[in-house]
Ligand code: HEC
């Protein structure tokens with residue numbers, strides 16, 4: 164569309180807005196595309212693509228220390244994308260197989276919830292990339308409804324939730340269990356329910372020999388289980404482990420774009436493809452009914468308005484719809500990045516607002532062509548884990 168400007172009086176902005184309308188699940192009236200988009204790079208012939216891919220396969224087969232420098236802005240403390248490290252279980256909650264098994268059972272048990280019908284797995288389903296496939300789900304206390312992220316690799320995130328309000332999986336599991344709009348569980352009820360079940364008494368005594376059944380023990384077991392839900396078996400991982408054929412030509416071209424011209428490594432870097440930091444992509448809907456100010460709700464620092472934690476991109480192809488508000492498809496997200504993301508328009512009453520959210524300076528129009536966008540998408544597919552093998556555990560009988 165960009166290469167064929169519409170005839171007549173239709174302004175560039177209207178044309179761009181029409182493009183935006185085709186990317187979004189729902190077009191926010193508040194958003195307009197960033198101005199000044201460069202012309203897309205010329206497309207390559209099939210022969211050129213094959214030749215470049217051949218060269219890239221050699222480049223990226225070599226030690227990552229020899230890879231070309233990524234396109235990151237000055238001051239960005241980036242880490243190379245790569246294989247996941249081993250999970251570190253905290254000293255206060257060391258791994259045991261019995262504790263993780265207890266946690267897995269609790270994760271699947273809706274009887275812990277006040278409603279009796281909601282379990283962690285209701286919103287974090289292994290068949291849906293450990294997410295729930297819905298745009299948004301019941302929110303945590305004090306937050307607007309948000310998209311349920313995957314729990315896979317959450318163990319590696321320094322701060323949890325889109326706004327980073329939980330510092331550990333233990334802290335978060337407690338929020339999710341007791342949150343009035345999540346599972347609304349009462350600590351005492353949970354302890355009584357678990358103590359009444361011979362099955363749970365057996366699971367607890369295996370996990371915590373000689374110790375009484377407590378709510379805190381249940382929370383720790385859930386977190387321990389979550390730390391076992393990690394990736395590392397994607398095609399991208401296989402390629403890095405030496406299987407040179409694991410990535411297709413398109414995926415290699417996408418990998419090179421991801422680190423290079425598409426500038427994704429400014430924020431999505433390291434083994435999880437997340438810097439663990441908070442950025443404003445222009446999606447806060449500031450001043451509108453569906454406003455979500457993200458990190459600001461936690462820190463009350465005006466500079467944090469509209470900032471959200473960079474999500475991991477491992478499994479992103481399985482956890483849509485995307486972004487904190489669950490409004491976007493993957494292809495739509497990529498076209499928005501190409502346009503430099505959206506720039507929120509100030510409403511009349513916000514004209515002079517000094518703390519109006521400021522979009523991240525790392526975002527700018529990229530000038531990618533259709534091949535580039537398809538290659539980037541192909542690369543993100545190579546980060547997909549094979550289907551989860553976690554079966555539903557049998558739930559212990561009540562007596
Ligand atoms: C009703 C749906 C729902 C239920 C039930 C639920 N969650 Fe979530 N979960 C969400 C949503 C929505 C978010 C994101 C909330 C936010 O960021 O404000 C989330 C976020 C998370 C995260 C953070 C992931 C990350 O990358 O930051 C973890 C971990 C998690 N949930 C685990 C659990 C556990 C464990 C349980 C059960 C004790 C549970 N959830 C129950 C919907 C749910």
Ligand code: HEC
Pocket residue numbers: 421425426427428429430431441442443444446471472473474475476479482484485486487488493496497500501523525526539
């Ligand atoms: C300025 C930092 C930054 C840059 C640069 C960046 N991202 Fe993001 N990305 C984020 C943040 C923050 C979010 C979550 C934003 C939100 O929900 O409001 C996100 C979300 C995403 C999502 C949706 C993930 C999900 O689970 O919903 C995808 C896909 C994605 N980015 C891919 C990319 C690609 C590909 C590039 C390069 C073209 C890129 N990002 C560049 C910070 C960045």
